Amino acid sequence: MLYQICHVTRFQYARPVAFARNNLRLKPILWSGQQVEDYQLLIDPQARTYPARAEAGLANVVRLVLDAPSDSLTIESRARVRVERPIPIPRPDDPSLEQIAAWARASHDASPASPAAYLFPSPLIALDRDIAAWCAPDLSPSRGILEAAMALAHRIQREFAFDPHATLVDTSPSEAFSKRGGVCQDFAQIMIAGLRAAGLPAAYVSGYLRTLPPPGQPRLVGADATHAWVLVWGGPQLGWVGVDPTNGIWMAEDHVVVAIGRDYADIAPIDGIVLGAGAQKMSVSVDVEPLEKAVAA
Structure with missing residues (x-):
């Protein structure tokens, strides 16, 4: 496209x-x-x-x-x-969360795309016990990385209300989590907080969504402004995979990546x-x- x-x-x-x-x-x-x-x-x-x-x-x-x-x-x-980006397909032989966490901790990659750069708390995304506990049921260590990431994205989409008036640009993930509402930035940062708490590399993506959907498909939330979603690292073979918790979908042909960082403040x-x-x-x-x-x- x-x-x-x-x-x-x-x-x-x-x-x-x-x-x-x-x-x-x-x-x-x-x-x-x-x-x-x-x-x-x-x-x-x-x-x-x-x-x-x-x-x-x-x-x-x-x-x-x-x-x-x-x-x-x-x-x-x-x-x-x-x-030109295919939709990821979870498979039974995908690396487990436990494997991903171990590979990330052992990484010697010092580049800006290194999984090790996205393992730890960042200025706008602190570790939060409540968020970690809420995300934990979807992040079993033995679960495949793609299956687990989409399960968590779907739960955020279901249980959080998209409300532009609920939060501001500097609202913390903890506050948005307690309100169970916010915008794409909030949902992405909540998901990242949960993934990092489980020892998984997770990055914040700023970008764009296709404004008008293909015929017969619903319009995506967040298409009138810059959008935000999550990259989760899937190991050496899968690499970085995009997940959009606002819409409960994978990053694919509707998404354009502008910048990638630890949180909104970076990019x-x-x-x-x-x-x-x-x-x-x-x-x-x-x-x-x-x-x-x-x-x-």
Whole structure:
């Protein structure tokens, strides 16, 4: 499937700001099953941009510097991405959770995609006894990794309410868990907390969902904005496998990976500082348009 993605973020400032410096993580990364064929970044008013190194996780980072007074800032990210990603199929001979945990602990891989980098608590995802206990019934050590991951995703989808008003961007997994509600970021971070508590490598994914579903299929939750889901490591053979607990599905052709990190703080689409007085308003629009059906190999 070939997608044209348009992601527009608009900031409106109550008073002109004197200076702004932002980190943009908007260009999809090169990842298994997807390839970026074209990319454009448009800034209004004109600002200085240059590549920057990702401090954590896997992301294409651009530093934006606005050093002339302005009362607004518009950031438009346009990408054309081809996605050809099969749906994972759990099998009786899949590695068990016990095997996965042992392999991850023994890993000497020091790259940003190393399973060892995603085993431990991170700034926004602390270990939580209640979350660990709630997830434990689906995470028996002898269970196959794919079967267990989807079982947990399905339970989160069933038992948590999608409610944009229940949480904020800085709501902790513990608070969202106690409310049994939230958005895709909350569900992903709750699932990650449970997987890590069981000794399994789990990463946070920021990306996009196809805006309009194929004929006869339901529209996916989270398709009007940036979406979040989970990568769980399945061992050397399976590698990283994506699971979407908001929709109870695998990461496949409807998902476009933008960045991967330990939690949201590593890979927020836009963060930075603004020097000025008064409030600001932000609006975001996302459209993921399929251009053609990918040709089967």
